[in-house]
Amino acid sequence: MNIFDIVGPVMIGPSSSHTAGACRLGLLAAGILGERPQQAEILLHGSFARTYKGHGTDRALVAGLMGWQPDDVRIPNALKLAAEEGVKFTFHPVDLGSMAHPNSVLFRLTGKNGNACEVIGASVGGGQIMVTKVDGFPVELTGVLPALFVPHRDEPGVIALVSTILAQKQINIASMRVFREGKGETAAMVIECDQAVPPAVIHHLEELGPVKLVRFVDKVS
Numbered sequence: 001m002n003i004f005d006i007v008g009p010v011m012i013g014p015s016s017s018h019t020a021g022a023c024r025l026g027l028l029a030a031g032i033l034g035e036r037p038q039q040a041e042i043l044l045h046g047s048f049a050r051t052y053k054g055h056g057t058d059r060a061l062v063a064g065l066m067g068w069q070p071d072d073v074r075i076p077n078a079l080k081l082a083a084e085e086g087v088k089f090t091f092h093p094v095d096l097g098s099m100a101h102p103n104s105v106l107f108r109l110t111g112k113n114g115n116a117c118e119v120i121g122a123s124v125g126g127g128q129i130m131v132t133k134v135d136g137f138p139v140e141l142t143g144v145l146p147a148l149f150v151p152h153r154d155e156p157g158v159i160a161l162v163s164t165i166l167a168q169k170q171i172n173i174a175s176m177r178v179f180r181e182g183k184g185e186t187a188a189m190v191i192e193c194d195q196a197v198p199p200a201v202i203h204h205l206e207e208l209g210p211v212k213l214v215r216f217v218d219k220v221s
Contacts, residue, residue, distance in 0.1 A: 019060040021123025022048075023075065025105060026064020027220040028131055028143045029119040034215065035111040037065050038087060043094035046102030048123075058091055061105065065089075070127065096120065101130075117215075134215070137188045138179050143220035145174055145192040148202075153210040154180045154187040161208055162189060169201045186212070 030036055042061055044052055052058045056076070063078040066087070074081060082089065096104050101122035110116045121131035121141075131141040134149055141147055152158050159178065166173060172194040180187035197216050205214045 019056045019075070020070040020127035021103065021125070021129050022057045022060035022105070023064040023068065023070040023072075024127060024129045024143060024220050025121045025123060025131075026061045026107075027067065027069075028064075028121065028129060028141065028217065029107040029109060029117075030065050030067060031143075031217045031220065032119050032131070032134055032141075032149070032215055033109045033111055033117050034115055035113060036067060036087075037109040038112045039110040040065055040087070040089040041108040042089060042091050043106040043108070044091060045094050045096040045100050045104040045106070048103050048105055049093040052091065062087070062089055065107075065109070134188075139188070139190045140177060141190065141217060143217075145194070146196045146219050147193065147217045148189070148191040148197060148205075149213075149215040149217060150189040150191065150205065151212045152187055152189065152208075153212070154182075154184050155210055158187075158208070158210045159189065162191070162205060162211070165201065165204055165208075166191070166193070166197075169198075169204075171195065171197055171201065 048057055059075055059078040062082050063072060063075045066078065066082055068074060094106055096106065101124060103123040105121060107119040118135050119131060120133040121129055124130050129143060131139060133139060150162060163173060174192040174194050176189060176191045178187060178189050196218060202214050202216050205211055
């Protein structure tokens with residue numbers, strides 16, 4: 001732990017978990033989508049569902065989706081400003097189960113280019129976050145490092161193909177986790193990297209036969 005963990009993030013308050021963390025969740029969810037959402041269904045679980053208006057969680061989540069940082073002075077007016085820019089959003093309660101963190105949110109996002117994704121994440125304290133599902137797949141994304149989300153067919157050699165291409169392009173892998181639905185079904189790699197992955201490398205990965213999709217998710221402040 002360092003002094004910044006104790007003091008907390010630079011933010012527009014009142015709560016590091018309910019506002020700063022919520023804003024970072026919005027930023028990361030928009031990063032997973034790959035563009036600013038035009039429509040957002042935001043489903044709130046637990047403490048988020050009970051206190052989101054009083055703690056400004058609704059405004060912080062929308063601010064993050066708009067691409068604003070946790071210290072942006074526009075956050076208190078995020079709902080009004082987003083609506084003025086044509087962003088449609090709704091809030092509903094949801095029960096994500098007893099194992100879900102009490103500060104959890106489920107985003108269902110659609111971008112103006114037709115991209116869509118479903119993201120579940122939580123604000124785990126002190127402004128820190130964890131995304132736990134993307135499009136139904138279990139993941140672990142904190143936004144601390146740039147990352148790739150790569151769903152693919154579960155077959156031998158796919159991990160080696162992807163890691164070889166990254167090595168050839170001088171992209172250093174900081175961590176990798178692999179999840180799968182079942183043997184021979186769909187699997188997904190979550191690869192955290194030490195640097196951003198250029199579009200040309202992403203396109204190269206997308207051309208691999210077993211790869212279904214590549215989402216690059218940049219780190220969030």
